[in-house]
Amino acid sequence: xxxxxxxxxxxxxxxxxxxxxxxxxxxxxxxxxxxxxxxxxxxxxxxxxxxxxxxxxxxxxxxxxxxxxxxxxxxxxxxxxxxxxxxxxxxxxxxxxxxxxxxxxxxxxxxxxxxxxxxxxxxxxxxxxxxxxxxxxxxxxxxxxxxxxxxxxxxxxxxxxxxxxxxxxxxxxxxxxxxxxxxxxxxxxxxxxxxxxxxxxxxxxxxxxxxxxxxxxxxxxxxxxxxxxxxxxxxxxxxxxxxxxxxxxxxxxxxxxxxxxxxxxxxxxxxxxxxxxxxxxxxxxxxxxxxxxxxxxxxxxxxxxxxxxxxxxxxxxxxxxxxxxxxx
Ligand SMILES: Cc1cc2nc3c(=O)[nH]c(=O)nc-3n(C[C@H](O)[C@H](O)[C@H](O)COP(=O)(O)OP(=O)(O)OC[C@H]3O[C@@H](n4cnc5c(N)ncnc54)[C@H](O)[C@@H]3O)c2cc1C
Numbered sequence: 001x002x003x004x005x006x007x008x009x010x011x012x013x014x015x016x017x018x019x020x021x022x023x024x025x026x027x028x029x030x031x032x033x034x035x036x037x038x039x040x041x042x043x044x045x046x047x048x049x050x051x052x053x054x055x056x057x058x059x060x061x062x063x064x065x066x067x068x069x070x071x072x073x074x075x076x077x078x079x080x081x082x083x084x085x086x087x088x089x090x091x092x093x094x095x096x097x098x099x100x101x102x103x104x105x106x107x108x109x110x111x112x113x114x115x116x117x118x119x120x121x122x123x124x125x126x127x128x129x130x131x132x133x134x135x136x137x138x139x140x141x142x143x144x145x146x147x148x149x150x151x152x153x154x155x156x157x158x159x160x161x162x163x164x165x166x167x168x169x170x171x172x173x174x175x176x177x178x179x180x181x182x183x184x185x186x187x188x189x190x191x192x193x194x195x196x197x198x199x200x201x202x203x204x205x206x207x208x209x210x211x212x213x214x215x216x217x218x219x220x221x222x223x224x225x226x227x228x229x230x231x232x233x234x235x236x237x238x239x240x241x242x243x244x245x246x247x248x249x250x251x252x253x254x255x256x257x258x259x260x261x262x263x264x265x266x267x268x269x270x271x272x273x274x275x276x277x278x279x280x281x282x283x284x285x286x287x288x289x290x291x292x293x294x295x296x297x298x299x300x301x302x303x304x305x306x307x308x309x310x311x312x313x314x315x316x317x318x319x320x321x322x323x324x325x326x327x328x
Pocket of ligand 1 (some may be wrong): 013
């Protein structure tokens with residue numbers, strides 16, 4: 001049985017692996033993808049992680065993983081499907097046992113201790129579980145979006161806004177994140193278009209007031225993006241007015257998509273408290289409502305989702321895991 005099973009090897013999971021190894025824990029990190037690094041792998045350039053200015057996102061992900069490998073952290077490629085309390089797993093085995101009388105089962109199934117992490121590679125037992133499963137940004141699903149991601153299409157204004165200094169950008173969305181992105185970009189960009197499919201924003205009133213006061217932000221109401229055009233970099237957006245059906249071509253250097261983030265929290269449903277969107281309710285100590293289950297990185301409900309906050313969570317989570325194990 002592992003002391004700790006970490007689910008996900010993005011920045012939060014890799015930081016946790018490193019801290020767990022250094023703390024002498026018997027830890028295993030599970031990753032569903034063939035490669036570690038998480039969302040950061042898709043980032044052309046990360047220019048806000050201290051000490052590594054302008055690093056390519058892929059290289060940063062590789063550096064995190066190399067560090068963990070150097071320390072001898074244990075990894076396994078596996079997609080976690082479910083997390084069960086060991087007691088429930090034991091009860092399930094007991095039930096199976098009574099149905100299949102001839103089968104022999106081990107007598108030393110742990111009693112009310114830890115968790116069974118169910119993966120596509122089998123079941124793994126752990127005294128504690130850390131969910132570092134991250135989140136994915138909702139996509140527009142329009143032509144050009146995937147091809148030009150990292151070449152002018154971005155899902156993170158805080159991360160990539162600085163690359164568009166003095167340029168013309170468009171933000172697609174109408175909620176808090178979209179409006180915050182437009183305000184953030186307006187500081188550096190010559191012009192920012194906020195493209196919203198409705199005739200009123202969903203963002204908080206205070207944000208709406210601020211964005212509308214900015215001379216270099218123009219809101220295009222009742223408008224949807226139909227296509228992103230460009231060869232090797234974004235050049236224009238094809239827009240459509242949903243009321244008139246009229247199409248237009250908008251010349252832009254960058255498109256920031258802010259139509260929502262989807263937390264990868266399905267495997268935690270029913271196990272820990274989550275908000276209405278699926279983010280895990282856990283404080284800076286990364287402790288969830290379920291004793292022994294922890295959450296770190298973008299999956300946790302918090303204000304700022306960045307590499308630097310994800311790696312901080314990984315470290316904090318392991319500190320909480322140690323406290324938990326020492327208290328047993
Ligand atoms: C395009 C883009 C650009 C960005 N640019 C920057 C930037 O410049 N600076 C910055 O600080 N931040 C940036 N970010 C944000 C940053 O990447 C995230 O905040 C950070 O990656 C979060 O780390 P995480 O470990 O919490 O989650 P993730 O990076 O999402 O990693 C989660 C990992 O868990 C794995 N996983 C999920 N579910 C399972 C499962 N059931 N079983 C096994 N494995 C699972 C996933 O495969 C993934 O590898 C950017 C994000 C994007 C999308």
